[in-house]
Amino acid sequence: MWSNNSATPFLLTGFVDSEAVHHWISIAFFIIYFSILFGNGTLLFLIQNDHSLYQPMYYFLAMLAGTDLGMTLTTMPTVLGVLLLNQRKIAQRACFTQSYFIHTLAIVESGILLAMAYDRFIAIRNPLRYNSILTNSRVMKVGLGVLMRGFVTIIPPILPLYWFPYCRSHVLSYAFCLHQDVMKLACADITFNRVYPVILVALTYFLDALIILFSYTFILKTVMDIASAEERAKALNTCVSHISCVLVFYITVIGLSFIHRFGKHAPHVVHITMSYVHFLFPPFMNPIIYSVKTKQIQRSFIRLFSMHYRS
Template sequence: MWSNISSAPFLLTGFPALEEAHHWISIPFFAVYVCILLGNGTLLCLIKDDQSLHEPMYYFLAMLAGTDIVVTLTTMPTVMGVLWLNHREISHVGCFLQAYFIHSLSVVESGNLLAMAYDRFIAIRNPLRYASILTNTQVIKLGVGIFLRGFVSIMPVIMRLFSFSYCHSHVLSHAFCLHQEVMKLACADITFNRIYPVILVFLTVFLDSLIILFSYMLILKTVMGIASGEERAKALNTCISHVSCVLIFYVTVIGLSFIQRFGRNVPEVVHMVMSYVYFLFPPLMNPIIYSIKTKQIQCGLVRLFSKHRFGSKPHI
């Protein structure tokens, strides 16, 4: 069919041996897809419209919600295409770009969680200077730096994918493209593509998680020094949502990285489940956590829905 096997498109497997059940499997996937878009979209609208949420903490939360929406829009169309339409082919360019956005946005999300930890650190350790340290200009600079770090750092390994020949199997064991899966199909020396991501994960995701852990140790030390028990509880309560999102993100990322690097004897189904958890679970849970645990978000949601409810009634 293809005269040059290197130019043949990649084939996405979906769920091997469960092809007959793809339409049923698509139901929970589509439900999660819609929930992610609605949940994070609502957060973005709320933060944009509610003046009381125009603070650094919620600007970073808006960045987190926007990142989750983009990574979901990047991955889910091919997943639903396989499950609904049995559309398995994806071009090299399309596959590489999808992998680029997935991995770049993972680094962006890690950086964003680090920025949110910095926000909580300043708010609790140095509350009197909070407004002067985290100005709107500073937030913009941090945001630009976070996105630049994510999208620039992933570029070297993705650019190398374009130069490889692919003369082995073109079958990818997912319904979306990941760099680790694509590079295994290359008929070339992939030493750089094996080593660079390990170094990058250490310098970004792993290092970010260590800095976040250290910042919360300092935060906890400060909170324990507060005389009033009520004030201690109030200070810690502002961190619960962020800590929950941090745990969900880093546990899934580290778990997936560990399985991909060292789980050669792990069943393929575990690889697949961890991959889907990696890009679906954090975006699904982040808006839920902040809606449940953050009083300002709860009040903002009440005002938002009350505004639309009463605003839609005709005037008498």
């Protein structure tokens, strides 16, 4: 039995029964880690240095890239520590803090995708008023609202973790700290911590996805009313990147939720793998999607490469 001591660390878990190949697995994770840092870092650099990208769409894209970087920098150090160095111990307060930022940034990402849907909605439904509606000050307010929603709404379930007594096994199920994993170790009434996240998910992920779906219903209706097939294709093409990122994010959310809800008898490695996919696949894919599907990003990258090549 573990003593109820705030100094007693939690123990993180890698791929159970695969410890012998943790070093090999860590190589794949390190490549993914580097790719995410490079891809999202490049996007941020391009948007900051190319004045042609000083538009609301790319401001929101910069927020998405920054959030993806934050999520990766929050999760991957402990993952690589477990897989590469077998550093499994994590102080309780560090664990709670990591959990706070993981869940906060996930909600922030959902909010940014919603804001990007709003941007596409205005661009296609009211193209003549686009610049007057999405002014820099309004984009800033939307961005701050998205950040505040994420950082404030996660406080209620995380704060009790700091004063819960932990007298059960301190072994966690993943190589990073998640609220639902930590709360199960508490020797206290965790009813609030069980109910609040369900309500929060409904009011964030589910509601965001529903609004995005409705916005694209109206966008599609507007596009279908355009007489020229070429103009219809051009309008839809501006939405492809965002739709792809939405699908990548929400499919992983649904997959993880489905596994947690109905996969109780599934092998533990399935739960672990799905968690890694949820937290790492969107940050990995988003820069690729926008680099492949957005001509302005491609042109900006070519200009940057050409300047370095000439110098």
